[in-house]
Amino acid sequence: MSYLDLQPKFDFQRVGKQVILIEIDGLSQLDQYINEDFTNACKAILNCLGKVVIMGMGKSGHVGRKIAATFSSTGTSSFFVHPGEASHGDLGMITARDIVLAISNSGESREIQTLLPILKRQKTQLICMTNNLESSIGRATDIHLCIKVPHEACPLGLVPTASTTAILAMGDALAIAILQARGFTAENFALSHPGGTLGRKLLLHVNDIMHTGNEIPKVNRDASLRDALLEITRKKLGLTVICDKWMKIEGIFTDGDLRRIFNTNIDLNHAKIADVMTCGGISIQSNVLAVDALNLMQDRHITSLLVTNGKQLIGVVHMHDMLRAGVV
Structure with a gap:
């Protein structure tokens, strides 16, 4: 017989909501520990000439790994070391x-x-997170951050639940306070996330993905419409693009323009491209972020942009280039 057979009407939703309320209650009381010790911890980390080393056993260690990852991605170089190892x-x-940040509820x-006596002997600064300043680790470290919560969500009071949520929140509070004090920007964030969508949006420029040289579709103003269509x-x-020998842009002709001239009296067999082109063209500089080029395309309802250096054509970027680069 399974456990569920013994409790066929067990209310999972009630218990789930109760857990959330207990953890919310724990977090609501955590702000009382954002005090001078918190300020001292932030200043110490900001002034650290090395790395922030996170330590913790069991569930505290699992949360510590996440805190180390958050620090590293927000401009504070950090890594996790298992105390046993x-x-x-x-x-x-x-x-x-x-700086060592030791976590132990x-x-x-x-x-x-x-490890503490050895770390103190080599003069490594010590910060800890515990629920008790008078604990062995609390007394031995330089700065104590309290993460005490009224109750664990576990009815047995054994499984770390509300306490690990508090540890995670205190780690986030440290990381974000330090991020803002350091003046960390979205561009800084992107440098450590080049593989993510945000990284691509903030690091990729038009000149990284544009078509150049012989890949640029271009004809001169004396070309026939037929030659332009072949190009x-x-x-x-x-x-x-219609341009002169110095690559100065005179106009542009697109697939959409071709469809539109079918409704005119223009002789398609003998027309010159200069007779049907759109003068000028929407252009952008090569050092502009690809995401800004994408926004311009969307605002103007077009699928391509001319890339210029001053008035000289140096490339073309297409919506498909944005898709391939993962900007969209």
């Missing part, structure tokens, strides 16, 4: 220039306590 050689990764983690077909960008 530190006792068997990984302690050599930590120097006097670093009870403040009595033996694995961390074992559009060859270059597969849905347009051709």
